[in-house]
Amino acid sequence: MSVRWPVWLAGTAAVVSIVAALIVVQENAPPTVATAPESADPTPSVVPLPPEVKWSRSAEEVYGRKFAQFRDPGAGNQGYSSAAAFIDAGDVYITAIGLPDPSNGNFDAPAIVGLDASDGSTVWRRDDVRVDACADRLLLGNLICVSGVDSVELDSTIVLIDATTGEGRSIRTPQHVLAVGTDGASVYTVNSTVTPQGYEGTPQLRKGSVDDLDRDWISELPGVAIYAASRGTAITVDGTYGLGRFGSTAIGFDSVTGVITWYRGYPDRCVQQPYRIQPALVIMTEAVCSQSESFTGTAAVASNGRIVARSPTPIYPYPEIDAPADLSLPMIVGDTAFERTTGAFAWSSPLLASTNGVAVVGDVVIVRAPGTAHVTALDLRTGSVRWEDDPGDYYPITASIDGLAYFSVGGVVQSIALNDGSTRRRTEIEPTPDPYASNRHLGSRVTQSGDRLVYSSTATLAVLDRR
Numbered sequence: 001m002s003v004r005w006p007v008w009l010a011g012t013a014a015v016v017s018i019v020a021a022l023i024v025v026q027e028n029a030p031p032t033v034a035t036a037p038e039s040a041d042p043t044p045s046v047v048p049l050p051p052e053v054k055w056s057r058s059a060e061e062v063y064g065r066k067f068a069q070f071r072d073p074g075a076g077n078q079g080y081s082s083a084a085a086f087i088d089a090g091d092v093y094i095t096a097i098g099l100p101d102p103s104n105g106n107f108d109a110p111a112i113v114g115l116d117a118s119d120g121s122t123v124w125r126r127d128d129v130r131v132d133a134c135a136d137r138l139l140l141g142n143l144i145c146v147s148g149v150d151s152v153e154l155d156s157t158i159v160l161i162d163a164t165t166g167e168g169r170s171i172r173t174p175q176h177v178l179a180v181g182t183d184g185a186s187v188y189t190v191n192s193t194v195t196p197q198g199y200e201g202t203p204q205l206r207k208g209s210v211d212d213l214d215r216d217w218i219s220e221l222p223g224v225a226i227y228a229a230s231r232g233t234a235i236t237v238d239g240t241y242g243l244g245r246f247g248s249t250a251i252g253f254d255s256v257t258g259v260i261t262w263y264r265g266y267p268d269r270c271v272q273q274p275y276r277i278q279p280a281l282v283i284m285t286e287a288v289c290s291q292s293e294s295f296t297g298t299a300a301v302a303s304n305g306r307i308v309a310r311s312p313t314p315i316y317p318y319p320e321i322d323a324p325a326d327l328s329l330p331m332i333v334g335d336t337a338f339e340r341t342t343g344a345f346a347w348s349s350p351l352l353a354s355t356n357g358v359a360v361v362g363d364v365v366i367v368r369a370p371g372t373a374h375v376t377a378l379d380l381r382t383g384s385v386r387w388e389d390d391p392g393d394y395y396p397i398t399a400s401i402d403g404l405a406y407f408s409v410g411g412v413v414q415s416i417a418l419n420d421g422s423t424r425r426r427t428e429i430e431p432t433p434d435p436y437a438s439n440r441h442l443g444s445r446v447t448q449s450g451d452r453l454v455y456s457s458t459a460t461l462a463v464l465d466r467r
Contacts, residue, residue, distance in 0.1 A: 124166025181235025
């Protein structure tokens with residue numbers, strides 16, 4: 001399975017970039033070889049890499065220009081400084097790269113590149129592709145993206161890029177596509193009628209192929225508040241449980257039949273931060289639909305729309321990771337732990353009600369206190385305190401392997417032992433925090449990719465030995 005790993009963002013997951021752009025991809029055309037604009041040579045790093053770093057590539061080196069940055073392939077042309085990300089295509093890591101323009105927020109002269117996962121070398125590069133959003137996984141070995149999201153035209157363009165070779169083709173669609181997703185074999189799209197005054201009509205969810213978007217089914221969404229106003233993974237499918245995230249609106253659907261199993265959005269109940277956990281659950285913060293959006297609590301919703309568990313405490317901020325040792329361990333919903341299948345109450349803790357981050361890893365839940373680096377690990381079965389620590393730096397946990405939890409602080413990757421909280425390793429990837437990120441500490445992330453650990457920031461992509 002190919003998975004897109006986004007840089008940590010505190011905000012609402014939403015649809016796609018709002019900037020429309022021109023697609024110049026010819027069917028069955030060969031990939032465009034790297035042709036960076038002329039410029040002064042980028043300054044290479046003179047700091048030797050630690051032995052556990054297998055390879056490291058800077059955005060400036062890959063692009064061939066100073067000030068170049070990596071970006072989430074779904075962020076389009078918008079300058080979004082914390083959105084460095086890559087799509088894991090197995091032997092190739094796919095990412096977007098270009099030049100940020102701080103004067104207007106655009107991402108100028110963007111390209112999409114494929115880097116060899118074993119040594120970081122550039123396998124292919126496309127300078128001729130402009131897209132607004134890409135799915136978070138591959139479709140039959142191809143990156144699938146959409147262009148024309150913010151256009152007033154009635155149609156859009158679906159773009160396919162072979163993850164191995166970079167070869168691609170474009171397919172014009174008669175629908176105005178707002179979002180695209182895939183389960184690996186089929187394509188899911190959301191479309192609506194668009195006019196110069198804005199989107200009109202009832203949005204539709206479709207399942208099909210790139211050449212026939214409604215081959216399998218078409219479903220009308222219950223609400224009309226579907227906006228293509230910001231970036232994020234809009235449509236994901238886990239087995240038969242489909243999830244659509246559109247700003248303060250979210251839907252659950254059956255990927256086989258197209259039946260909408262639940263809806264949260266205008267005018268009654270809005271949501272923030274819907275995210276998936278296993279087995280086949282979506283946890284979200286519920287809110288009153290108003291400008292103030294008063295939060296009413298947190299709910300875990302099953303694929304059929306059943307509320308498995310609910311807590312009166314909203315999630316704040318995003319849960320960092322949900323990686324329990326096994327699914328017999330409770331899930332965290334607000335300030336309470338519940339059994340994942342039945343929703344039976346397990347325990348509750350005031351530490352979960354006021355936190356700067358919560359991470360479920362192994363058999364503990366790690367809680368970061370607000371306004372401080374103080375960390376508490378609670379037993380996931382009982383809620384009792386396992387250990388506490390006051391590290392100098394502690395940021396969102398984004399990977400957990402072999403009894404260790406990993407996080408990045410600026411340009412440094414750190415690991416801690418889950419059994420006692422002790423620091424096991426500190427590996428410097430960049431000599432200083434990413435100098436281009438609006439928030440330097442949240443501009444980097446470490447992620448598990450098969451047997452590798454991948455560090456990604458707007459400035460650098462690197463692979464570490466996980467041992």
